[in-house]
Amino acid sequence: MKYLKFTKLKNWEYWPAYMFYVPLLPYALYLALRAKNMVFFSAVNPAIVHSGNGSESKFKTLELIPESFRPTSIFIKAHESFNTVAQLIQKNNLKYPLIIKPDIGFRGLLVKKLDTEAALQTYLNKNNYIDLIIQEYVDYSNECGIFYHRMPNETKGKITSITLKKYLTVTGDGKATLFQLIQQNKRAKNYMDVIKNLHFKDFDMVLKNGEKKIISTIGNHSKGTQFINGNYLIDKKLEKAIDAIFKRIPQVYYGRIDMKYESFEHLIQLKDFKIIELNGIIAEPTHIYDSVNGSYLQALKEICIHWKLLYKIALINHSQNQIPFDKISDFIKSVLKIKKHTKLIKQQSLSI
Known part of the structure; x- marks a missing residue:
């Protein structure tokens, strides 16, 4: 157990969220002072409650997406x-x-x-x-997160992040039990508490030599999924396809769509994919958590770049499109509400 704690401490990929945001608070304050409003970002996505700060209904947000694009x-x-x-x-x-x-x-x-x-x-x-x-x-072969933004006064947007998701997987050798394979897997053993709840009854199973078993098909970092920087896949054809999707989601200018898909070749043709979630201003460019191809300082830089985009979009919406900023008191109430809600569900998260 002490070894696992040391491993997570050594690898910044596992560091708590405050390590990525507390150091950037001075920059957030600088942007707020320039905008002359402490919650300027609330004007970024008018179609989503509080622009998507985490307190919104996922179901209502999902309904903004055309029916053919969602499960x-x-x-x-x-x-x-x-x-x-x-x-x-x-x-x-x-x-x-x-x-x-x-x-x-x-x-x-x-x-x-x-x-x-x-x-x-x-x-x-x-x-x-x-x-x-x-x-x-959705049983498509792959899952990714694509971060997109568009200035409200422009017709074309940009992709700023692609995160490829590799599900936590172990490979059998014909001898070791599933439990032993998990203990031998450098990544899997960091998620033992989660895995116990998913596969406790299967721990004595012996996989055939070369047989692969996906431990979790939930594409979330907290479930063991590895986030891989896929920004090399960004090109004009893909941006045109994602533009076409977001143009059918009115008044959403900034966020990340998490989707399952068969291939990027099909995605470019708007075929064989489903958007399983749309995240607004709280969304992260999750490629930053690829600790193999990036660094902690690069992650902080990417967050700042995206906050600057938030600032630009918010000010255009406010000054040119007359989108009001939230009342500070209302926004704070929504944040306190989600904190209370999250604390409540965290107590249950390891028992499902």
């Missing part, structure tokens, strides 16, 4: 009964496996793949105290 999803109100949820699943022609997650939340908290109706019932018994989303499981 079938249903909203589950807090304290909904299992029977009602089962009927909604049937009514929407959803089949297992399914993805379930909080309607408000981030960093993979309480996100789970459900393989059976029994798994759904177990999940609801523990977690139906909050609003939830049930989503069709």
Whole structure:
């Protein structure tokens, strides 16, 4: 255990969020003073509540995306009964496996793949105290996050980040048990607490020589997924395709779309992909967490670059499009609300 703590301390990829943002607070204050408003960024994405600061409904935000670009999803109100949820699943022609997650939340908290109706019932018994989303499981081969922005007074936008996601995977040798393979895997053993909840019953399984097993198909860093810098894939054809998507999402100028896709060749043609989530101003250019191809200081620089884009978009929206800034008191209330909500779901996140 002490070794794992040292490993995470040594590798900045695992450092807590405040290590990436506290050092940049002076720059954030500088931008606020220039904008003459402490919550200037609230004018960036008028279509999303508070421009997407994390307190917004994921379901309502997802509905901004054209139906053909997103998976079938249903909203589950807090304290909904299992029977009602089962009927909604049937009514929407959803089949297992399914993805379930909080309607408000981030960093993979309480996100789970459900393989059976029994798994759904177990999940609801523990977690139906909050609003939830049930989503069709998208079975495309790959997952990525694409960060996009467009100035409100321009017709074309830019991709500033592509994050390729490599699911946590182990490879069998015909001898070692799954538990032993996880212990031998440098990355997997850092996520043992998460893995125990997913595969405890399978720990004695012996994989065939060369057989691969994906430990988690949830493309979140907190679930063990490795983030890989895919910025080399940015080109005019891809930007044209992502432009076409965002032009069908009115009044969203800045954010990251997380999507599952078959290939970038198909994505450029707007084929064989689904957007599983749209994140607003709270979104990160997650390629920065590729510790193999980047550094901590480069990560901080990228965050500053994106904050400068926030500043530019907000001021154009405010001065030219008459988009008002939020009241500071309202914005602070929303932040306090999400902090309280996150604390609540964190208490359950390791028990699902």
